[in-house]
Amino acid sequence: MAVDAFRARHAAGVYRRSIGAYLRSIAEYPTDFWVMAIAGTTWQIMLFAFLSILFGNVNAIAGWDYHEMLVLAGFLATSWGSTALLWDGIWDTGKMIVEGDMDYRITRPAPVLVQVGSKHVGMQVFGEVSLGLIMIAVGWIGAGISAAAIPVAIFLLVCAFVIQASLLTIANAANFWMKGRTPVLAFMLAELQNEAMRFPLTIFPVAVRIVFTFGLPLAFASFIPVQILTGKADPLWLLAPPVAAAASALLAVLAFRAGLKAYDSAGH
DSSP states (O other): OHHHHHHHHHHHHHHHHHHHHHHHHHHTOHHHHHHHHHHHHHHHHHHHHHHHHHTTTOSOBTTBOHHHHHHHHHHHHHHHHHHHHHHGGGGGHHHHHHHTHHHHHHHSSSOHHHHHHTSOOOTTHHHHHHHHHHHHHHHHHHHTOOGGGHHHHHHHHHHHHHHHHHHHHHHHHTHHHHOOSSOHHHHHHHHHHHHHTTSOGGGSOHHHHHIIIIISGGGGGTHHHHHHHHTOSOGGGGGHHHHHHHHHHHHHHHHHHHHHHHOOOTTO
16 A cells, blocks of 8 residues: 555656646747637637527527536536646657657656656647636526535536546557557547537437447536536436546556557667
């Protein structure tokens, strides 16, 4: 137990120093930061405007009104943006494999997965998360959700982050076998998440709902948490997101470890 605790503290220290170093480097180039932040903000403003225009013509989508949809869109933007803030380096897995940079990570006395995941920060995330939180706040007040549910929302956001980061890790780990620089599966996952999960899952056929819930557990990163917060789901569903998060994290660690065992350096 003592050894495991030491390893956990060591991994956390490596992660904290790595992220901190990148944030300090961002401060050296403030123009780049503001350009990326504004880009992320612009995208979320467009989504905000789209929902406003849409609900100017319809009253509800599959039983979800305007404010509930704002909570859904804001929850997705905030959780997905948090993944880019805290685990964006995982996108470079394929590039590091092809260029041999993974060799350097393997030889360092620190967990390889932590080194890769904390390699850099997506600067556009600051704008995305800011607008996401604003959408949640506006929707939260409009939907009449109690302030007492804020701790539950934070807990569900943490679960959503773990699920999304884990799925991205698995998708990027596929590059250990695909031998490509571009994370094709990760891009497909991101596109699926951003396009499909911004709407209530109930608009899709039953087969699609099952896949998004029990196959790729994306529903536990946005749809189901918001159902819980808005009272559309039984409170017992609150047990599901942490279970999905734990299972996803375990699979991500196993997939990345298997990839490292299959890795034979860039020269082979």
